[in-house]
Amino acid sequence: MSKITKYSFRKLCLQKLKSFNKTQRLxxxxxxxxxxxxxxxxxKPKNILLYMPLDIEVDVRPIINKLRKKRDIDxxxxxxxxxxxxxxxxxLPLNKSKFNTQEPNFSLYKNNKIDFDIIVVPIVGVDIxxxxxxxxxxxxxxxxxTLTKKPIVIFTQITLCxxxxxxxxxxxxxADYIIT
Numbered sequence: 001m002s003k004i005t006k007y008s009f010r011k012l013c014l015q016k017l018k019s020f021n022k023t024q025r026l027x028x029x030x031x032x033x034x035x036x037x038x039x040x041x042x043x044k045p046k047n048i049l050l051y052m053p054l055d056i057e058v059d060v061r062p063i064i065n066k067l068r069k070k071r072d073i074d075x076x077x078x079x080x081x082x083x084x085x086x087x088x089x090x091x092l093p094l095n096k097s098k099f100n101t102q103e104p105n106f107s108l109y110k111n112n113k114i115d116f117d118i119i120v121v122p123i124v125g126v127d128i129x130x131x132x133x134x135x136x137x138x139x140x141x142x143x144x145x146t147l148t149k150k151p152i153v154i155f156t157q158i159t160l161c162x163x164x165x166x167x168x169x170x171x172x173x174x175a176d177y178i179i180t
């Protein structure tokens with residue numbers, strides 16, 4: 001029997017995520033967003049990094065819209081920059097990125113030295129260590145490695161895709177919360 005690889009596990013998880021219909025996805029999105037908002041309410045972050053979702057990812061835009069109305073939280077999203085990303089403050093207008101998501105215009109924020117209290121990260125799957133398997137580009141791993149203050153990490157996924165083996169690398173991000 002051959003050992004499952006990160007690549008083959010990713011492929012299986014992506015097939016599973018693509019099988020959800022629109023109605024199932026909408027229902028799950030609402031439940032997941034409410035759970036994330038509860039964690040936010042408990043932890044009272046000043047700076048939070050969310051993401052602009054792909055079709056198979058949890059749609060966190062309702063969270064972004066709710067948090068933008070609060071004066072005491074700064075909301076950031078990734079701005080794709082080569083093989084990594086820079087966090088940019090969420091603001092309109094949004095433009096289409098090279099990954100077919102929406103993103104604000106690029107701008108530096110306070111010399112780009114942001115201490116995030118919470119980061120919300122989409123996942124394709126997790127291994128037994130609760131470490132992230134993403135799309136394979138390593139952008140979140142590279143970004144996380146640059147942070148001097150380690151924030152609370154929340155992984156989101158429409159349905160849990162987990163393997164009971166270690167298939168991740170040492171540099172892969174580990175979750176504090178996995179919300180599905």
